[in-house]
Amino acid sequence: MNAEVFVLGAAAVFGIGLYGLLIAGHLMRKLLALNLMVSAVFLLLLLASEPIAGTIAGQPDPLPQALILTGIVIAVSTTAFALALMVRYFARTGQSALDPDSADDD
């Protein structure tokens, strides 16, 4: 395993997610981009930990794993709620972007 390769990959995904968040007009695109950033942060969180010394085959630290697992569930909860908000917003206003001027990709 080459931690550096994954760190650089996570940084790239984070940057791509941020770029997507900034350029997207459509709220669902923003959500997709946010979820990309979340994944990158999870990857970094795991990479920052190191295997526990003195265990068989260097067992990965269980604590960040549990935190990430919790994070994945929280991410899906907030995404579900945000999607419900977005559908409601669209049903009421007919807009898919918060700022009507930037409603570019709908």
Added chain:
Amino acid sequence: MSAGLLIDLSLVLMLVGLALQVVRGHGLFRGIVFFVAFGLAMALAWARLGVPDLALADAAIGAGVTGALMLAAFRRLVELDPAQARPTVAPHSPLALAIALLAALLVAVIGLTTIGLEHDPGRAGGQVLERLPETGLGNPVTGVLLVFRGFDTLLEMVVLLAALLGARIVTAGDRVPVRAASGEVLPLVGSLRAIVIPLTLLVAVHLLIQGADDAGGAFQAGAVLAAAGVLLLLSGRLVPSERATGMLRFALVLGIAAFMLMAWWPIMQGRGLLAPPGKGTILAVEAAMMLSIGLTLTLLFSGSAGVRAEPS
């Protein structure tokens, strides 16, 4: 160049390429599909990093459930306005590109610094492994989730329920439920369902029980259960209903109730809040959590107050 490095490089390149497609791909639908593919690639990356629990969780929850929820929301958008399905492309912005590049650089520097740091030998992770035998569990991640940091997991269950209640409150007046089936009877769906649903349930229960000692656990199992629920909704065997039965509400809070019982029971016996329960108790609580998680995610997908079975 070693084979390991080659695998890591191709995995990372795949992640970056898929992420680019999510952001730059034409049209929302393509973006969602590429996001699901990204989630599966993340699962591969987790497996490569030696954390199978996260690989299962990201495949089931990150890719599966999130993707299903996105597609359900997309369909509702298209029902409201068919123009939403048109392929489009996001504009290019040099300023956003500069900001994103700087952010990526910052994250890379932080990441590369942290992986070089010395770690405290007495940190919590080591203590978890040391004291794991007291819990009777073999999987340290389940140990952390259900015992050592049980309070976190209890609140996580509450967040999931709060998300469902919030989504219900927000959309209750809109009357745009997912139409379960297209109305036409497809001849192969019934027999496919007869094979897939029992297998899905088997996988869910297997993940739950295996989670005590090996990769798996209540959240992965609950997500697999939700997959069965989504399949039943899509094939018209379950239909959204605007009324939640008492039984359904009970099942929604069952996981939280069982968890709280597990937390309080040791106090009654004079031990302390969230004192380590036995393995049997943990599995029973996890089973209750699996049911609640599966049902909550299914209801988030259907976007309705309840579901009821439709005789086929």
